[in-house]
Amino acid sequence: MIIEVKRNIVAGKFTGSFEEILPPPEGKLMLPLAKVEGDVHVAGEYEIFDDDSVEVKLTLSYKLSGECSYCLEPAVSAVKYSYDALFVPDRDDADNYYYDGVKLDTRRAAEDAFVFSQPEVLLCADCARQNAQNSKN
Ligand SMILES: [Zn+2]
Numbered sequence: 001m002i003i004e005v006k007r008n009i010v011a012g013k014f015t016g017s018f019e020e021i022l023p024p025p026e027g028k029l030m031l032p033l034a035k036v037e038g039d040v041h042v043a044g045e046y047e048i049f050d051d052d053s054v055e056v057k058l059t060l061s062y063k064l065s066g067e068c069s070y071c072l073e074p075a076v077s078a079v080k081y082s083y084d085a086l087f088v089p090d091r092d093d094a095d096n097y098y099y100d101g102v103k104l105d106t107r108r109a110a111e112d113a114f115v116f117s118q119p120e121v122l123l124c125a126d127c128a129r130q131n132a133q134n135s136k137n
Contacts, residue, residue, distance in 0.1 A: 004102075005052070005102060020044075024114070025114050031121075037065050042060055053089075054088075060082075061081075068124035069121035070127040074124065079119065085106075087109075089101035
């Protein structure tokens with residue numbers, strides 16, 4: 001999503017929300033043999049601050065399918081993940097995302113969120129149930 005920061009500031013509009021559908025980013029799947037079923041849905045909110053920094057909150061949801069990490073049966077997992085990113089018009093700020101002070105593209109943050117959102121293991125329904133029971137005992 002492109003956020004027209006400068007234009008919004010001129011219009012006195014400092015917050016907003018958006019939704020978009022992204023194709024799964026290429027080459028960013030961590031689990032072997034896993035794939036995304038369909039697209040990645042992204043819901044976003046943003047707020048523009050006095051110093052022109054922009055906070056973007058993203059919530060990704062998608063369906064991950066592949067082999068169960070424990071028993072190798074087919075497994076599907078519905079992933080939902082929230083990620084906060086701060087965009088700043090300062091190239092030297094290594095902790096945040098750079099933008100040019102005019103408009104920003106949330107794509108890089110969405111791709112990072114996609115990487116962080118992936119579970120370390122993918123479990124089928126049976127193994128997920130056993131896993132939940134074991135951690136209760
Ligand atoms: Zn399993």
